[in-house]
Amino acid sequence: MANGNSLSRQTAALIDDMLQGNGRALAKLITIVEEDNEESYQVLRRINPSGKAHRVGVTGPPGAGKSTLVNRLTSFARQDELRVGIVCADPSSPFSGGAVLGDRVRMQQHYMDEGVHIRSMSLRGSLGGLPATVHGVIKLMEASGKDFILVETVGVGQMELDVMDSVDTVVVALVPEAGDDVQAMKAGLMEIADIFVVNKADRQGADSMVVAIKSMLNLVMPQSNWKVPVLATQAENNIGVGELYQEIRRHWNLCAEDGSLAERRAKQRRNELTTVLQKMVVQEFMRAVATDPRLAEYISQMNDGKLSPYAAAETIYSIIAQQGEPE
Ligand SMILES: Nc1nc2c(ncn2[C@@H]2O[C@H](COP(=O)(O)OP(=O)(O)OP(=O)(O)O)[C@@H](O)[C@H]2O)c(=O)[nH]1
Ligand SMILES: [Mg+2]
Structure with a gap:
């Protein structure tokens, strides 16, 4: 490589x-x-795209209405004449085939629009890991001239949190019944959300859910001058999504003004550098182990417990570093 x-x-x-x-x-x-x-x-x-696109992540529990929201948000972005890229990253669902079909129905109106590119990714077992692959796809969309990129992930696991490192604005979508979810919500989720949405607000309990999230947010130290909004939406009926779209854009403009967007982008580039370097080093290591009997010997000593993994890593690394001259 x-x-x-x-x-x-x-x-x-x-x-x-x-x-x-x-x-x-x-x-x-x-x-x-x-x-x-x-x-x-x-x-x-x-x-190496210019970084001009607004990348928006939409995450939350299964069935919260994320795809319906994404579909509606796309319409608002198109009214603003933004070119839209949609990435539905579905790391685990065994029914992804069906989900893709369902999303096709939900986003039907945009499939014929040349200004919208929709991509569903099922990435179970992806070697590079979901976050790195999604990041690559976002960059491709950006390079192709998309202005507004929506990334949907299901769930709130570590993988989804990592995916959200690749976006500028994170929308966390919940539903009124998700009371337990809020209780179980890890601090991590509170920290990544730039905007909370209580979708399916046509159902009972939406108002108290909004209040509950707001009071939880009050316990978290604000990390910037952005006050995390909590909005009630009915994606299905297109109620409240215009406000959501406005807040998403407002967040981005504010981050551009106060310099935090540039910081976030720089961090993304550093993460990418680290990921690529790690891959390269591991590949180089595999190649070296296959060809250099000294290395195989160190590994066997480590396996026997005669050498600590730290000591083995240090020795192996110094051998590889001696061999590899930069291009
Ligand atoms: N009652 C009600 N139902 C809604 C609303 N928004 C979406 N739904 C329905 O909720 C179901 C799930 O919607 P999706 O948009 O597929 O939800 P999702 O979060 O993308 O689902 P996964 O990607 O499978 O996790 C669909 O049947 C939608 O029609 C809403 O505001 N109110
Ligand atoms: Mg979906």
Whole structure:
């Protein structure tokens, strides 16, 4: 990976087309990036989007109405003449095939719109890990000229939290019945949410849910001058989603003004650097172990408990570092 420079003429042409905004080329490149192999690396190596797109994450428990919200938000963004990219990242659902079909129905009106690109990703067992792959797809969408990128993830596990590191504005969607969810909500979720939504507000308990979230937020030290709004929506009936859209944009504008957006982007780039470097080092390690009997010997000593993993890592690293000269 570290030494490879080759890119097939075909893929290079795809990149050119994608940069011109060609949707088919974008779709094909996303497939390549999802593969997480040498070619994916070569593609991502050549993409360095300007960072002008507003990336919005929508996360929350299964069935909260995230896709319905995303569909409605897309309409508002299109009214603003923004080009929209949608990434539905579904790491675990065994029914993802069905979910994709359901989302197709929910987002039907946008499938025919050339200004909208919709992508569902089922990434169980993805080698590079979900967050890195989603991040690559977001970058492709941005490079292809999307202005507003919506990323939907299900659930509130560590993986979803990590995905949310790749976006600028995080919307956490809950439903009135999710009282237990709020109780069980980890501090992490409170910290990542820039906006809370209580969707399905046509059902009972929405108001008290809004109050409960607000009072929990009061316990958290504010991290910036942004006061996290808690909104009630009915995505199905398109009630309250206009306000949500306005708050999402307001958050982004504020972050751009106070410099926190630039900080967030810089952090994302540092994370990306670390991820790529880790991959490279591990690959180099695997290659070296396969060819250098000294390394195999250290590993066997470590396996026997004669060498601590720390000592083994240090020795192995110094051998690899001696061998590898930077390009
Ligand atoms: N009553 C009511 N139902 C809604 C509302 N918004 C969405 N729904 C319904 O809730 C169900 C789930 O909606 P989705 O948008 O698929 O929810 P989701 O969070 O994307 O679901 P997963 O991606 O499977 O986790 C659908 O049947 C929607 O029609 C609402 O405001 N009120
Ligand atoms: Mg969904």
